[in-house]
Amino acid sequence: MMAGLSREVRAGGTARQGLLRWGLVGLLLLPLALGGYPLYLATEAALLGLAAVALSLLLGHGGVPSLGQAAFLGLGAYTVGLALKAGLPLGLALLLAPLAAALLALLTGLLVFRTHGIFILMLTLAFGQMVYSAAHKWTGLTGGDDGLSLSGLSIHPVLLHLVAVGVLLAAVGGLRVLLQTPYGKTLEAIRQNEEKIRSLGVPTFYYKLSLYLLTAALTGLAGSGLALHRSFISPHDLFWLTSATLMVMVLLGGSRGLWGAVFGALLYTFVQAWVSSFTDLWGLFVGSLLVLTVLFAREGLWPLLERRLGGGRGDA
């Protein structure tokens, strides 16, 4: 009996699900051979993917619907930009970015987690827009509409891409392990039935807050990567549409299991680039894709692929 239990715990997905994941990694790495614009897009997808993975963890596993992730992304970007302008070494700047994002999450989270459901959505949205306004209006610090240019720094695109993909995979792997620990399972339990887990003696406030800090830090890190990648930071990246985009990526790919978010980010980035190359109405296309996904693949496209190609259910 006990042997049976542990075997089941250890068994991950099937071998074919593993292959599917390697296929996804392959897609992320393939543009290295192409270079140029495809590589640029792939790096963009990997970094947005990291932010989407963080949101997927928060939304799909923690049950916290945040529409303010752009603030963490932007804060990470500005932190690394300003730190580099101030002459700090790159390593330190990259460390400060997630810390700054986590600090913002702590300050806002203390208020956000006094409420539930739709109010969390509204509060995160409001805080996100406040940060956007600050970035937009505080021209002395951020350059306002002119943005902040990081032209002085040049990192080789291949190196940047490899690091971005490496961090992304490490995050997915690490977080998937985290989800199997008592802490991770408790988060899932909070999402499914908060009253029940509280009645068992778990102070859920701190669990949600810590999860929020963790995902904010990851998003901040993704933001710092995007700043280096684009060599430019615009306050408009902090606008709530960026948060919505991340959510679309997560919903397209599937909010559980984290691989879906990676897939969603990759799909969104390339579909958007491809469609917008021949029409300005790319939003219509992405919108239809989302409608179809929500109607016919409720759990997202990645679980659909896993079932169709991977033989069996994802072990999210």
Added chain:
Amino acid sequence: MLRVEQVSKAFGGLLALAGVSLEVTPGERRAVIGPNGAGKSTLFKVMAGELRPSQGRVFLQGREVSGMPQERVARLGLGRTFQRSNAFSELRVWENVALAQKAAQGQSASLGQRLTPEPGVQRVLEQVGLAERAHVVASQLSHGEKRQLEIAMALVQNPSVLLLDEPLAGLSGAERERIGELILGLDPQMTVLLVEHDLEYALRFAQRVTVLHYGQVIAEGGPEAIRQNPQVQEIYVGAGWAVETGAATTQGPEVLRSEGLCAGYGAMQVLSGVRLEVAQGEVVALLGRNGMGKTTLLSALMGLLPLQEGEVFFLGQGVGRLPPHRRAALGLALVPQGRRMFDGLNVEEELQMAAWGQRGRWTVERVLEVFPRLAERRRSPSRALSGGEQQMVAIARALLRNPRLVLMDEPTEGLSPLMVRQVAEIIRTLKAEGETVLLAEQNVQMALSVADRVYILEHGQVVWEGRPQEASQAVLHRYLGV
């Protein structure tokens, strides 16, 4: 072990608990009983810290816990199961129990290793009889198994006080037996409080019994004393009602008959082989405690719930496989529990909507004549009416369909005694107008005062049928075991 001192709890204007005190000694088995709305669940919620008392204090092992959040109270050794079993439905059975264990050990935040089924988890699963189902995702458990899981999650925490909120509600047959035995076999060291509508079981379980009524303790004592207590008998059967004693109305032609009716939810069978008959012009009362299948029976008759077996004959025609709207068209009308007013409509609009396309003896004008109270309130939004008035609207809506038979599901639920009398008056009016009514009711005395014939439903079966004057004794026997 657990002491409650003068606890009151108000929800807005409603006083759910009005100065409740009780003390439970270590290892005691205590049952808390009382009719619907007596405040039993509220009392449990206050004890567990889910609700903050408006007044009064709660002590657990000598330590004041009132005002603490429920997770702290839980960590101090208070375990509970919920009325509606609600585990973590997407997690496996063993994961549910393992999480409860980690929570009790204060290790929920542990990141060191994977969550694993430790021996304690395994032991508890065996104790409650779920060892074979350890790998199943919780949502796939049967109704009874979910209760077993709920109990396992409480037990693995090794609480010093365990609150069980209606653990048998909605269970029948073997599942009921199994869980009943499981609770009776709990560690005698543990202090256990039980809220349960099945009085027979509650009185068997308990060493002491507390009786709540309208938020107050009206009696406390050993099971036998409670059983014999006239006050307790009165709140279950009611008093001050004249039982209908007139000669039996001459039986009109049959309107409704069910034969061997079986129905339930999914795989769970609630009704097994129900046979009942309603004749033209009769008021038939369907009695039974909570969770005995009254609402399920009305739903099955109306077609809201598919029949598993058996047949329903309405006006001589087999309707058991017809969808609800077809049965409604034939003249079957249901007044649902909870009244269900439409938002934004006033009384007259509610009635006009119901009367749409109808021609017959009942018209909006006729209804307003029979219910003068509604005529006075015809312009009021229906949601703003009192409970009794809403019930009138609900009944009037059903009448406007000019039905051949009105099914009423607990029309007095949640109403004050005065309102209950109003509802009884309405039913008498209907009877005088020649309507045929099948009335499912918890308020025994009210039902007996209007009914021509009575059925008692228990665990999904008709266990008694007869005239109202004989029903009182039968009810006492069935409900309290007197």
